[in-house]
Amino acid sequence: MSKYDDLFDATAPDNSLFADKGALDPLADPKEIVARDAQERELATILNGLHEGYLPPTVSVYGPPGTGKTLTTRRVCREFAARNDRVAVEYVNLKECRTLFSAANEILFQLADEKKGSYEGLDGVFDGIWDALEAYPEWTVLVLDEIDHIRQDTNYDPSDFFYRLLRGEGKLQRGINCSVWLVSNELLEVDLRLDSRVESAMSDEAVFFPPYGEDELGAILEARLARAFREGAVPDAAVAYGVQEAARRWGDARKALTLFRQAGETASERDLEAVTRECVEANLETTEKAAFLERAGRLPASHVGVLRAITARRNRHTGAVDQPVTTERIHEVLHSEGVSDRYRLRRRAIREVVHTLETMGLVETAMESGGRDGRRKRIISDARPCVHRARAGRAAVLPSCAGRPASDLAVGRAGPSVSGHAVGPRTPQ
Ligand SMILES: Nc1ncnc2c1ncn2[C@@H]1O[C@H](COP(=O)(O)OP(=O)(O)OP(=O)(O)O)[C@@H](O)[C@H]1O
Numbered sequence: 186m187s188k189y190d191d192l193f194d195a196t197a198p199d200n201s202l203f204a205d206k207g208a209l210d211p212l213a214d215p216k217e218i219v220a221r222d223a224q225e226r227e228l229a230t231i232l233n234g235l236h237e238g239y240l241p242p243t244v245s246v247y248g249p250p251g252t253g254k255t256l257t258t259r260r261v262c263r264e265f266a267a268r269n270d271r272v273a274v275e276y277v278n279l280k281e282c283r284t285l286f287s288a289a290n291e292i293l294f295q296l297a298d299e300k301k302g303s304y305e306g307l308d309g310v311f312d313g314i315w316d317a318l319e320a321y322p323e324w325t326v327l328v329l330d331e332i333d334h335i336r337q338d339t340n341y342d343p344s345d346f347f348y349r350l351l352r353g354e355g356k357l358q359r360g361i362n363c364s365v366w367l368v369s370n371e372l373l374e375v376d377l378r379l380d381s382r383v384e385s386a387m388s389d390e391a392v393f394f395p396p397y398g399e400d401e402l403g404a405i406l407e408a409r410l411a412r413a414f415r416e417g418a419v420p421d422a423a424v425a426y427g428v429q430e431a432a433r434r435w436g437d438a439r440k441a442l443t444l445f446r447q448a449g450e451t452a453s454e455r456d457l458e459a460v461t462r463e464c465v466e467a468n469l470e471t472t473e474k475a476a477f478l479e480r481a482g483r484l485p486a487s488h489v490g491v492l493r494a495i496t497a498r499r500n501r502h503t504g505a506v507d508q509p510v511t512t513e514r515i516h517e518v519l520h521s522e523g524v525s526d527r528y529r530l531r532r533r534a535i536r537e538v539v540h541t542l543e544t545m546g547l548v549e550t551a552m553e554s555g556g557r558d559g560r561r562k563r564i565i566s567d568a569r570p571c572v573h574r575a576r577a578g579r580a581a582v583l584p585s586c587a588g589r590p591a592s593d594l595a596v597g598r599a600g601p602s603v604s605g606h607a608v609g610p611r612t613p614q
C-alpha cells in the first residue's frame with residue numbers, strides 16, 4: 186500500500202451529509218430563476234421594444250453583489266434572442282480588464298475572435314467592433330458585465346470609451362443598431378463620473394436588483410439544499426436561521442449558498458448527524474469577512490477616503506470609533522491638512538458616495554431631526570478601510586486625517602480585522 190492509499194483513505198469523506206455538494210456551487214447555473222419576477226418582466230419589456238423598432242442605447246442593470254444580475258440578464262436576453270432572428274446577444278465579462286483599451290479589445294474578441302495591437306489605439310479597436318457588427322442581425326444587445334471594474338488608464342478615460350461605444354463615427358456611418366447593457370454594482374454615471382456628452386447619449390433605462398429578503402433567499406435555496414444534502418441532514422430550524430442571517434447581513438444569494446456548504450462541512454467535521462444552528466453560526470463570520478473583502482476590494486479611491494473619514498474619529502477615553510458622523514464631519518476630515526487632493530470631495534459628491542456605500546451595505550444611515558441644523562443624516566460604518574490594498578491598483582490610503590497618523594485610522598468599530606494588509610504608504614499617491 187503506497188502512502189497515497191493511506192492519504193486518500195484518511196481524507197475520504199465518511200458519513201458525509203452531502204448528496205451532491207455541487208448543487209451549492211454559486212457558479213453552477215440553476216435550472217430556474219426564482220424570486221426575480223419583477224426584474225425579468227422589466228428586462229423582457231425593454232427587449233420587446235424591438236417589435237416597435239426601438240431598443241434603448243443603454244440599459245443599466247445594477248445592484249449589490251449576488252443579487253442575480255448576471256444570471257437573470259444573461260438568461261432573459263438569451264431566451265429572447267432564441268425567439269427572435271432579428272436580434273443577437275453577446276455577453277462580455279470585463280472583470281479582468283485592467284485598461285479601457287483591453288476592455289474594448291475583449292469586446293472585439295467576443296465578436297470577431299481577434300484582438301488589435303496597442304498601436305491601433307482605441308479607434309482601431311472600435312473600427313474592428315463596427316466591422317464585426319455589420320455582419321450581425323439587424324439588432325445587437327451587447328451585455329457588458331462588471332463594467333465598473335474598468336477605470337481611468339493612462340491613455341483614455343471612461344468617457345472616451347463610452348463616447349466611442351455609443352456615438353462612434355464608424356457605428357453611425359454603418360447604421361449599426363446596438364443596445365449596450367451595462368451590468369454593475371453601481372449606476373455608472375455616478376461611479377465613473379462620465380461627462381455630460383456621454384450622459385446625454387445614454388438612456389435612463391435602469392433595472393435595479395435589490396438585496397434579497399428572507400423569503401426570496403429561502404425560495405432560491407430550497408431546491409438547492411434539497412439536492413445538496415442527504416434527506417434530513419439540514420433540519421428546517423437550521424435552514425431558517427441561516428436564511429434569516431444571510432438576508433439580514435448580505436441579501437446575497439452567492440454568500441447564502443456558500444454559508445450552507447460550509448455549515449455542512451462543519452457538521453461533517455464534527456461528526457454530526459445533521460447541520461445544526463451552531464454549524465451555521467460558526468461560518469457566519471467567515472462568510473461575512475469574505476463578503477466584506479470582496480466588496481471593499483472593488484471600491485474606487487474616493488469611496489475608500491469617505492469610508493476612512495467615517496471611521497476616523499476615536500473617543501479619547503475609550504479608544505472606540507466615535508460614530509455616527511455627519512456629511513459635514515466627513516467633509517471636514519477630507520479637507521484637513523495633509524490629505525491628498527484625490528480625496529477632497531465636495532459635499533454633493535460625498536453624499537453620492539455615502540449613498541453608494543449604503544447600497545453596498547458598507548455603511549448605514551439614519552435621518553435625525555431636531556437640533557440647530559434641522560434634519561441631518563447620521564452615518565455609521567463597521568468597515569475598516571485598511572483592507573483596500575487588497576486589489577492591486579486600488580491602493581488608497583489617506584495619509585493623515587485630522588492630524589492623526591493613517592495607522593490610527595485603520596481601526597473600525599467591530600468590522601472584521603484583516604491582518605496581512607498593511608495600512609499602506611503614508612505618502613500621498
Ligand atoms: N434569483 C435567483 N434564482 C436562483 N439562483 C440565484 C438567483 N439569484 C442568484 N442566484 C445564484 O447566485 C449566483 C450569483 O448570482 P449572480 O452572479 O447573478 O449575481 P450578481 O448580481 O451578478 O453578482 P455580482 O454583482 O457579484 O456580479 C448565481 O449563479 C446563482 O447560483
Ligand SMILES: [Mg+2]
Nearest residue numbers: 254255256330
Ligand atoms: Mg454578476
